[in-house]
Amino acid sequence: MMFSIPKYITHWKLINKFNLRTLSNSFKGCWKCNHSETSNNFFCASCGVIRDIPANEDFFDLLNQRKQFKIDLPKLTQHFHLAQNAVHPDKFSQTSDKEKDLASKWSSLINKAFKTLSKTTDRGKYLLKLNGIVISEDNSTIDQAFLLKMIEVNESVDEAETTNELETIRNNVAQDIDELTEALETFFDVKDMEAAKQAIIRLKYLQNIVETIKEKKLRFSLT
Numbered sequence: 001m002m003f004s005i006p007k008y009i010t011h012w013k014l015i016n017k018f019n020l021r022t023l024s025n026s027f028k029g030c031w032k033c034n035h036s037e038t039s040n041n042f043f044c045a046s047c048g049v050i051r052d053i054p055a056n057e058d059f060f061d062l063l064n065q066r067k068q069f070k071i072d073l074p075k076l077t078q079h080f081h082l083a084q085n086a087v088h089p090d091k092f093s094q095t096s097d098k099e100k101d102l103a104s105k106w107s108s109l110i111n112k113a114f115k116t117l118s119k120t121t122d123r124g125k126y127l128l129k130l131n132g133i134v135i136s137e138d139n140s141t142i143d144q145a146f147l148l149k150m151i152e153v154n155e156s157v158d159e160a161e162t163t164n165e166l167e168t169i170r171n172n173v174a175q176d177i178d179e180l181t182e183a184l185e186t187f188f189d190v191k192d193m194e195a196a197k198q199a200i201i202r203l204k205y206l207q208n209i210v211e212t213i214k215e216k217k218l219r220f221s222l223t
């Protein structure tokens with residue numbers, strides 16, 4: 001036999017009905033045979049070798065998701081496991097060092113993609129980045145009324161003396177988070193990127209408060 005398809009590729013094809021994919025301009029063709037199609041994200045469609053990682057590999061493509069804010073978490077998790085399975089180190093024990101190295105790099109990237117896409121604010125930030133919008137760390141663009149409200153809530157967390165008080169604050173903040181997340185979905189739907197950006201900044205503040213409450217509750221339970 002001149003050429004046999006490695007087992008992991010046929011397996012991947014069975015469980016994942018991807019069409020052949022011609023990759024974006026960042027993909028210069030297979031490093032081994034120069035072919036320009038892949039059988040899925042990871043392997044050359046012609047020689048079956050694991051492909052190089054393009055500089056701007058897209059997390060949504062990588063985990064077979066539509067490029068949108070709304071996400072089906074169980075489906076995302078399923079594709080994460082499929083992807084990790086495809087590049088699992090055990091499957092590369094008989095291959096060259098270069099292939100082993102590529103498999104491990106793909107694996108890290110898959111982890112990073114899953115971490116990013118599974119978290120609301122990180123997914124939102126990533127989607128904004130794909131649209132050319134970066135959120136800076138300073139708060140110069142944030143609404144002053146909102147900032148004042150956050151200072152107030154933080155003070156009330158500071159002053160809370162019982163777990164019950166903390167719970168009440170947490171419930172209010174959780175409700176704000178739910179409402180804001182829903183609004184964020186709409187902003188992305190109608191492609192209002194500036195509003196989406198503001199919502200993500202606010203969400204981050206609210207999530208930080210939830211974290212502070214969690215830590216304080218833990219301190220209460222220890223004393």
Ligand SMILES: [Zn+2]
Pocket residue numbers: 030031032033034035044045046047048049
């Ligand atoms: Zn190839």
